[in-house]
Amino acid sequence: MIEVRGLTKRYGDVLAVDDLSFDVQPGKVTGFLGPNGAGKSTTMRMVLGLDRPTSGAALVNGRPFPTSPEPLREVGALLDPSSVHPGRTGRNHLRVAARTNGVPLRRVEEVIELVGLGRAARRRIKGYSLGMRQRLGIAAALLADPRVLLFDEPVNGLDLDGVRWIRGLLRQLADEGRTVLVSSHLLSEMEQTADRLVVIGRGRLIADATTAEILSGLGHGQVRVRSSESEALLVRLRERGLTVARIEADELQVQDATAELVGDLANAAHIPLRHLAEVAQSLEDAYLALTGTSVEYHGGRDEPVLTTEGAR
Amino acid sequence: MTALVTPVREADVPSWRVLARTCAAEWTRLWTVRTTGFFLAAAAGVMVGIGAAAGFDVATDPVPPQGDPAWAIVPVTAMPAQFALLALALTAVTSDYATGGIVPTLQWTPRRTILLLARLLVTVGTATTLGVLLGLGSALAAFTAGRPSLTLPLDEGLDVLGTIALVFAAGTALAVGLGFVLRNTAGGLVTVFLLMLLLPVLLPQFGYEWMTELAQVLPGSGAAFLLLGEVPGMTQTSSVTTMLAWAGGALLLGWLRLLRDDANR
Numbered sequence: 001m002i003e004v005r006g007l008t009k010r011y012g013d014v015l016a017v018d019d020l021s022f023d024v025q026p027g028k029v030t031g032f033l034g035p036n037g038a039g040k041s042t043t044m045r046m047v048l049g050l051d052r053p054t055s056g057a058a059l060v061n062g063r064p065f066p067t068s069p070e071p072l073r074e075v076g077a078l079l080d081p082s083s084v085h086p087g088r089t090g091r092n093h094l095r096v097a098a099r100t101n102g103v104p105l106r107r108v109e110e111v112i113e114l115v116g117l118g119r120a121a122r123r124r125i126k127g128y129s130l131g132m133r134q135r136l137g138i139a140a141a142l143l144a145d146p147r148v149l150l151f152d153e154p155v156n157g158l159d160l161d162g163v164r165w166i167r168g169l170l171r172q173l174a175d176e177g178r179t180v181l182v183s184s185h186l187l188s189e190m191e192q193t194a195d196r197l198v199v200i201g202r203g204r205l206i207a208d209a210t211t212a213e214i215l216s217g218l219g220h221g222q223v224r225v226r227s228s229e230s231e232a233l234l235v236r237l238r239e240r241g242l243t244v245a246r247i248e249a250d251e252l253q254v255q256d257a258t259a260e261l262v263g264d265l266a267n268a269a270h271i272p273l274r275h276l277a278e279v280a281q282s283l284e285d286a287y288l289a290l291t292g293t294s295v296e297y298h299g300g301r302d303e304p305v306l307t308t309e310g311a312r
Numbered sequence: 313m314t315a316l317v318t319p320v321r322e323a324d325v326p327s328w329r330v331l332a333r334t335c336a337a338e339w340t341r342l343w344t345v346r347t348t349g350f351f352l353a354a355a356a357g358v359m360v361g362i363g364a365a366a367g368f369d370v371a372t373d374p375v376p377p378q379g380d381p382a383w384a385i386v387p388v389t390a391m392p393a394q395f396a397l398l399a400l401a402l403t404a405v406t407s408d409y410a411t412g413g414i415v416p417t418l419q420w421t422p423r424r425t426i427l428l429l430a431r432l433l434v435t436v437g438t439a440t441t442l443g444v445l446l447g448l449g450s451a452l453a454a455f456t457a458g459r460p461s462l463t464l465p466l467d468e469g470l471d472v473l474g475t476i477a478l479v480f481a482a483g484t485a486l487a488v489g490l491g492f493v494l495r496n497t498a499g500g501l502v503t504v505f506l507l508m509l510l511l512p513v514l515l516p517q518f519g520y521e522w523m524t525e526l527a528q529v530l531p532g533s534g535a536a537f538l539l540l541g542e543v544p545g546m547t548q549t550s551s552v553t554t555m556l557a558w559a560g561g562a563l564l565l566g567w568l569r570l571l572r573d574d575a576n577r
Binding site: 011045048049050051052065066067068069070071072075077079080082083084085086087088089092093095096097099100101102140 | 327330337347572573575
């Protein structure tokens with residue numbers, strides 16, 4: 001289990017992580033989402049003791065990770081796959097890792113086969129593609145059979161087979177009772193693999209909920225309704241204090257409501273309905289709605305960034 | 313992968329074992345990159361090569377000296393060769409920062425004091441042992457090439473090799489410390505060359521007393537006195553003290569930076 005409590009990191013005037021608190025439970029794949037520069041990597045680095053928090057703490061299995069005498073048995077992590085000595089072979093890179101934690105060298109051969117590096121393991125890392133470096137990093141993370149796994153963008157550089165493999169691996173690791181935290185900018189990947197999502201923006205926690213809850217709008221659901229008496233329905237809904245937008249002449253979109261509520265209101269007013277449905281969001285929609293105001297870096301476009309407000 | 317998560321055997325791992333494992337990893341880390349071989353070859357070429365050349369010089373002398381010890385050439389060859397081993401020690405630290413390898417290094421060994429100790433023990437131990445072995449090789453090369461004019465007395469050999477070990481150990485400890493302080497290969501190499509060679513030679517040339525005194529507290533002056541004995545104003549004690557103080561100071565600063573700062577930012 002990972003516990004993050006009031007974690008803050010400041011670089012001069014820049015507040016990279018701002019009083020962040022969340023838990024990552026075992027037995028689940030937890031997705032870690034946020035725009036570029038949101039503080040995901042910095043948070044992971046602080047969990048691993050690589051960066052010193054300005055304040056707050058991160059505990060892994062109940063204690064700070066840097067105090068662990070056998071850290072590789074505690075946490076396996078893939079951060080930046082390019083952060084390796086390019087002149088060493090893949091096998092020797094893993095042998096160094098194994099020796100630090102007293103892992104038998106035969107385990108090195110096992111993880112090489114597990115990640116599919118095979119004969120490439122005897123080549124120097126400078127000849128590896130990004131995908132091969134990812135696989136090497138994953139091999140190092142799995143080397144000592146750790147209880148907690150952290151992966152920062154693990155599918156970067158992987159081909160389709162590799163993506164499907166990592167998807168299955170993450171699920172398998174969680175099903176074995178391990179704690180799995182995965183950051184990714186590929187929302188479709190997270191939608192398929194994550195049981196829970198921690199969403200941050202500008203270093204702050206935006207959402208910490210199950211993937212299903214975030215997809216359903218975190219209690220801020222939207223309802224589409226069609227009626228031949230849409231004007232009367234609009235008045236009724238607004239009288240109830242709901243935010244309503246007209247989509248078509250006969251179609252309305254109601255914010256922060258359920259289909260049950262809208263149906264009951266229409267029925268009480270004897271307004272006939274032709275269509276009534278809660279709007280299913282994609283993770284991309286939900287993510288944009290959550291992080292729209294937290295995007296620090298985006299392209300030079302004129303239109304405003306889509307936000308929760310803008311979607312209404 | 314195993315089906316069940318195995319319990320961690322934390323209580324079974326005392327600190328000395330963590331240090332021993334980290335030393336084993338550092339040994340593998342050092343000998344699995346080509347740079348180590350290049351620096352070793354350079355040091356061997358200088359020490360054994362100059363030793364053999366000096367022996368040939370004696371052998372071809374029309375009036376060869378009789379009974380001179382072959383050990384006399386060893387400190388002379390060690391003076392330039394030390395820079396290859398200083399660079400080896402420095403890059404053993406800074407290459408981790410240059411390549412980003414410090415990130416996995418500190419994931420695998422997050423106890424930073426243990427990492428510094430292990431890297432110090434392995435790097436300094438390796439460089440010192442290599443220096444002593446190459447010193448022996450240099451003397452043997454000189455003795456073989458200069459037979460029968462040169463001798464190889466054991467007691468003098470122990471004295472010379474002991475001095476080589478001290479100079480190489482203190483010098484490479486300084487290089488390791490500077491590596492952790494500066495985290496930069498180019499900056500580290502420049503600093504090592506300035507402290508160990510250029511400033512001790514150049515400063516006294518200006519003729520100011522304070523510059524001469526400054527040169528005498530630089531580690532290069534201590535190394536030059538211990539190896540060659542030709543540095544005015546230096547003594548055995550001041551040379552040893554100077555070298556150890558610089559090594560200790562650099563290691564202390566490197567340790568503080570390693571403990572306090574982020575891994576590689």
